[in-house]
Amino acid sequence: MKKVLILACSLTLMAALTACQEKSDTTAAVPSGTTKSGDMADMPAAGAMQHGVAVGTVTAIDAAKGAITLDHGPMTGVEWPAMTMEFTAEPEQLGGVKVGDRVDFEIDWDGKVGRITRISAQNPAVE
Numbered sequence: 001m002k003k004v005l006i007l008a009c010s011l012t013l014m015a016a017l018t019a020c021q022e023k024s025d026t027t028a029a030v031p032s033g034t035t036k037s038g039d040m041a042d043m044p045a046a047g048a049m050q051h052g053v054a055v056g057t058v059t060a061i062d063a064a065k066g067a068i069t070l071d072h073g074p075m076t077g078v079e080w081p082a083m084t085m086e087f088t089a090e091p092e093q094l095g096g097v098k099v100g101d102r103v104d105f106e107i108d109w110d111g112k113v114g115r116i117t118r119i120s121a122q123n124p125a126v127e
């Protein structure tokens with residue numbers, strides 16, 4: 001009879017310890033989970049946005065779309081080879097260059113879209 005009581009007692013104690021442990025595990029898991037998802041949310045943003053610098057030639061300008069196509073040389077920062085591609089640009093940036101211009105430019109690349117942050121013709125044509 002006494003033995004059974006002790007067994008019941010230790011079972012209760014084990015249950016209490018288990019409950020306590022589970023509770024502390026849950027408590028510990030919440031902040032670590034929050035921190036982890038916070039890091040993951042930061043990583044794509046920090047890792048995806050790159051800054052590229054290159055020299056190129058304007059091959060097309062679509063002011064209505066806010067786009068400019070550049071035949072550019074190797075781009076530092078994003079480590080791209082030479083290629084022709086389209087970038088988004090502000091109207092005032094497009095107003096300063098024209099098709100055929102040799103330009104120095106910089107972009108912010110988010111992994112999908114290259115946005116012109118600076119562009120200027122190397123040798124502005126004399127009108």
Ligand SMILES: [Cu+2]
Pocket residue numbers: 072080082083084085
């Ligand atoms: Cu490119």
